[in-house]
Amino acid sequence: MSPSKKTTRPAPSGNGSKPRNTRAPKALKKSRTRSPEPASRPAKDSPDSSFLSTLGEGIAPYPLREGESYMNAAQKEHFQRILTTWKQDLMEEVDRTVHHMQDEAMNFPDPNDRATQESEFSLELRTRDRERKLIRKIDEALLKLETDEYGYCERCGIEIGIRRLEARPIATQCIDCKTIEEIREKQLSG
Numbered sequence: 001m002s003p004s005k006k007t008t009r010p011a012p013s014g015n016g017s018k019p020r021n022t023r024a025p026k027a028l029k030k031s032r033t034r035s036p037e038p039a040s041r042p043a044k045d046s047p048d049s050s051f052l053s054t055l056g057e058g059i060a061p062y063p064l065r066e067g068e069s070y071m072n073a074a075q076k077e078h079f080q081r082i083l084t085t086w087k088q089d090l091m092e093e094v095d096r097t098v099h100h101m102q103d104e105a106m107n108f109p110d111p112n113d114r115a116t117q118e119s120e121f122s123l124e125l126r127t128r129d130r131e132r133k134l135i136r137k138i139d140e141a142l143l144k145l146e147t148d149e150y151g152y153c154e155r156c157g158i159e160i161g162i163r164r165l166e167a168r169p170i171a172t173q174c175i176d177c178k179t180i181e182e183i184r185e186k187q188l189s190g
């Protein structure tokens with residue numbers, strides 16, 4: 001019957017509709033002169049993206065799929081897990097501190113030792129206070145998760161973003177609003 005003609009088209013010039021990747025010429029350097037940006041300013045309590053690996057046994061970053069809707073059930077579950085694990089870690093830490101102080105109390109009759117111990121204690125108390133505040137913020141975040149408010153900037157309403165939230169699960173503002181706030185605070189205090 002018909003000959004096994006596999007209709008191999010004579011390829012016309014070019015291949016298909018893919019636009020050629022026009023390489024940007026090297027002369028495209030824009031005003032990239034001075035202003036060496038402080039790339040990684042050691043911001044106080046902002047954990048980096050490896051923060052997740054420090055939680056519990058470690059939590060893997062969320063495998064984002066293309067076109068997936070923001071704060072869908074899987075994502076909410078992911079952040080609930082992050083927040084509850086973090087909270088548990090902190091509560092254990094608070095417990096340890098309290099027990100440590102109870103164990104050590106009254107063990108130092110020597111005034112010098114006592115002084116050392118007291119400054120040690122005040123440091124621990126401050127740490128514990130910080131942990132308590134964090135736990136409160138985590139609770140607020142968990143509540144927001146329940147009411148579908150989690151993950152949106154409280155100032156402008158846009159999505160805070162999965163990766164930013166993974167680095168800072170209690171973030172309540174998008175990076176832009178946060179930056180503006182920080183600048184404003186600096187101006188006020190400076």
Ligand SMILES: [Zn+2]
Nearest residue numbers: 153156174177
């Ligand atoms: Zn915002």
